[in-house]
Amino acid sequence: MEIGYVILYVGELERSVAFYRDVVGLAYKFTDAGYAEFDAGGVRFGLYERRRAEWLTGHDVTPGAGGEVVVMVDGVDAYAERLAAAGVQVLSGPVDRPWGHRTVHVADPDGFVVEFAEEIPRARQRR
Template identity: 50%
Template sequence: MRRIDYVIWYVESLSRSTAFYRDVIGLDVRKEGDGYVEFSLENTKFSLFERSKLPELINREAGRAPCGEIGFIVENVDAEAARLRAAGANILTGPVDRPWRERTLHVADPDGNIVEFAQKL
């Protein structure tokens, strides 16, 4: 295995989470349908899937968030922080310089999943 093909968050409200990742985070929707939304990214697929449709897909319910974190590399974390605050994002930490030579900012999505923005120092 050499790379991750995709990440899917299971969400309570597909419309609410789509609006968050589209309007607050700034991702473009590539495709959507039947409880699924996929965003346009160059290096992987990032998607949302309506939690209520999971029994049809995997024959069971999923655990509750936060289940993990998705990270985006950005050029200027402070500019992202200002943009996210203006958009009404729930900022958890940052911007802060980390010992591993990144400046980071963490926000929560509508389901409590963690979204990190990191700037290489």
């Protein structure tokens, strides 16, 4: 078994495409019929217009209700500076986490949390 896609339902597709392409830095692949896709390594990362979600799911979808997208990067502090310069509100960080990540958290245009993380030495060992 493997995860093939991660898809977020978004309010304004073009606004979210611009965020994930221009701010997050994911490689944009295409847009078609209310869906946009990015190159995210081994998993397909997509955005789908929330107004079309009822057709797929049979009910309304609430955006940003929980969870987060984690983007692994080198140099999280530089990303934090770039995000702030782009006018993105930083929710937390940069901060070292005991599980071995240095992180900064922001919200995307629909309120989904996006974490930028780089690996650092673990301060706490797993049990």
